[in-house]
Amino acid sequence: MTTRIFLIRHADVQNPQRLLYGHLPDFRLSPLGRAQAAAVGQRLRGSGLSLIVHSPLDRARETAEIIRDQLKHLVPLRPEPELREAEFSRYLQGVPFWQIPARRPLWWVHKARRGLLPGDETVASMGGRILDVMWKVARERPDEVTALVSHADPLQAAWILLDGRPHKEREMYRKAVDRAGALEIDLEGDEISRMDYVRTPKVSLEAAEGSRPAP
Numbered sequence: 001m002t003t004r005i006f007l008i009r010h011a012d013v014q015n016p017q018r019l020l021y022g023h024l025p026d027f028r029l030s031p032l033g034r035a036q037a038a039a040v041g042q043r044l045r046g047s048g049l050s051l052i053v054h055s056p057l058d059r060a061r062e063t064a065e066i067i068r069d070q071l072k073h074l075v076p077l078r079p080e081p082e083l084r085e086a087e088f089s090r091y092l093q094g095v096p097f098w099q100i101p102a103r104r105p106l107w108w109v110h111k112a113r114r115g116l117l118p119g120d121e122t123v124a125s126m127g128g129r130i131l132d133v134m135w136k137v138a139r140e141r142p143d144e145v146t147a148l149v150s151h152a153d154p155l156q157a158a159w160i161l162l163d164g165r166p167h168k169e170r171e172m173y174r175k176a177v178d179r180a181g182a183l184e185i186d187l188e189g190d191e192i193s194r195m196d197y198v199r200t201p202k203v204s205l206e207a208a209e210g211s212r213p214a215p
Helices: 031-043 058-069 097-103 107-112 123-140 152-163 205-210
Strands: 003-009 049-054 077-079 145-150 182-188 191-198
Touching: 003 123, 003 152, 031 058, 049 058, 049 123, 058 077, 058 145, 097 107, 123 145, 123 152, 152 182
Parallel strands: 003 145, 049 077, 049 145
Antiparallel strands: 003 182, 182 191
16 A cells, blocks of 8 residues: 655735745735635545644644645644744744845845754755654554645755755755645655655636635
8 A cells, every 4th residue: 555645835825015924923824825725625635635734833724724624524633843834934034025135134144055054954954854744644644645734945845855956045946836736745665656746726716716704
């Protein structure tokens, strides 16, 4: 039997001020994000998904909940701190994206060499914590289908490790996990037998508008 794990990035976030939200609370999904998460759940409806493990941050938890709501049966949700956002984003958070280079000057050091600054993570440590959770869940639930919901930088670092690519900054963005995109990984024992990137599902404007919470 095959153990299958989906490494999913949270869906689109409501962020009209274009802030780097990092670890801040109360950044929830946009109407587009809720529609994306529902479409991911519909895509996984017949997969036999048995567990969703998610970052504790609001946007990841909400993505996991909406995916779960689309499934044929209720599956457990489990928060996992190791699936959290990149640690360096604590320094950047609360600042508009375009102001980061000026207002957060250590960003330049971070971009030049990840892990050099206190509180920053190397590609290996950031991606490694995602893969450690993946292997832990695989050992707990062999021959099952599970999903892990995390964030862009940790997932892209994990992809670098899985590919064996150089731990360079350009590699963090050369193969990006888009919002509500996923890596689909099959495991045979202690070996990875297959890995594919699953693109963000396309959703209509009507689906996004229909996903707005009731007033």
